[in-house]
Amino acid sequence: KQEVTQIPAALSVPEGENLVLNCSFTDSAIYNLQWFRQDPGKGLTSLLLIQSSQREQTSGRLNASLDKSSGRSTLYIAASQPGDSATYLCAVRDSYDKVIFGPGTSLSVIP
Amino acid sequence: NAGVTQTPKFRVLKTGQSMTLLCAQDMNHEYMYWYRQDPGMGLRLIHYSVGEGTTAKGEVPDGYNVSRLKKQNFLLGLESAAPSQTSVYFCASKTKLAGVVQFFGPGTRLTVL
DSSP: OOOEEEEOSEEEEETTOOEEEEEEESOOOEEEEEEEEEOTTSOEEEEEEEETTOSEEEETTEEEEEETTTTEEEEEEOSOOGGGOEEEEEEEEETTSOEEEOOOEEEEEEO | OOOEEEEOSEEEEOTTOOEEEEEEESSOOSEEEEEEEOTTSOEEEEEEEEETTEEEEOSSOTTOEEEOSSTTEEEEEESSOOGGGOEEEEEEEEOSSTTOOOEEOOOEEEEEO
């Protein structure tokens, strides 16, 4: 059974710092991996989608990497801003087309 | 283009009451999903639908029923609410093309007393 974990559960950094969020999954037979952002009381917004054949994707200050063999993905946020404060979730899509979410990392960027 | 909308936004029920959550999407998506989100557990799939008139069970289907009578709507029903169903419920939709993102609704916060 696929399980997705995220470390740390919460993170607080000063504005301007570069940071890394981690996502781990137990079954490497995934179809793709997504990183989402969730603002308090809101739904999820997709940030980056990495197909299983890709190793990374970039969007602005965000860079996501994928290492299928080790069951890991990282989300790198450069030059963090207070507006980046949110919960970040990763989710993997398995070969049965099911999406399994991690519990999320709550990020606070302090001005 | 409203995207994915959910009705209601908030609801408080007493144990044993029933209710229906409505999800609507105007993007002509084939696939629709219902998730629940609980603290520290991420999102868990309740039921999903790959097309009008079809539904399937997800990870945590017990206590819920769904219907997809129209392509644009996906209904989630609780026949006899229990406190364990206190959660935030999210609906999502996507096209049937592989490797595309899901679009999420804003969520419904349900409390069962």
